[in-house]
Amino acid sequence: MRLARREALPRRGQAPVAGVSARPLAFFRETWAELRKVTWPSVQDTRKLTIVVIVVSTAVGAFLGLVDWLFSVIITQVVAR
Numbered sequence: 001m002r003l004a005r006r007e008a009l010p011r012r013g014q015a016p017v018a019g020v021s022a023r024p025l026a027f028f029r030e031t032w033a034e035l036r037k038v039t040w041p042s043v044q045d046t047r048k049l050t051i052v053v054i055v056v057s058t059a060v061g062a063f064l065g066l067v068d069w070l071f072s073v074i075i076t077q078v079v080a081r
Helices: 024-037 043-080
Strands: none
Touching: none
8 A cells, every 4th residue: 555645744843753752861761661661681591592693604604605605716717728
C-alpha cells in the first residue's frame, strides 16, 4: 500500500519522524528508560562471544586469503601462456 505524498509528510508542529519526540530532553529520557530495560550480557558471555568473533574472523580471513592466492596463481598461469 502506497501512502499519498501528503500523508507521508508531517504536519506543522509534528515531529518529522514517527516515535521521536519533538523535544530533545524527552527523547533522551525515553531513550534512557529503554536502556534500563535491556538485559546486558555477563562478562563471561562477552568474553566467549569476543573469542568466537576473533576465531571466525581469522578463519574467514585465512580462507579468503587462500582463495585470493589461488586465483592469483591461476590468472598468472593463464596470462603467461
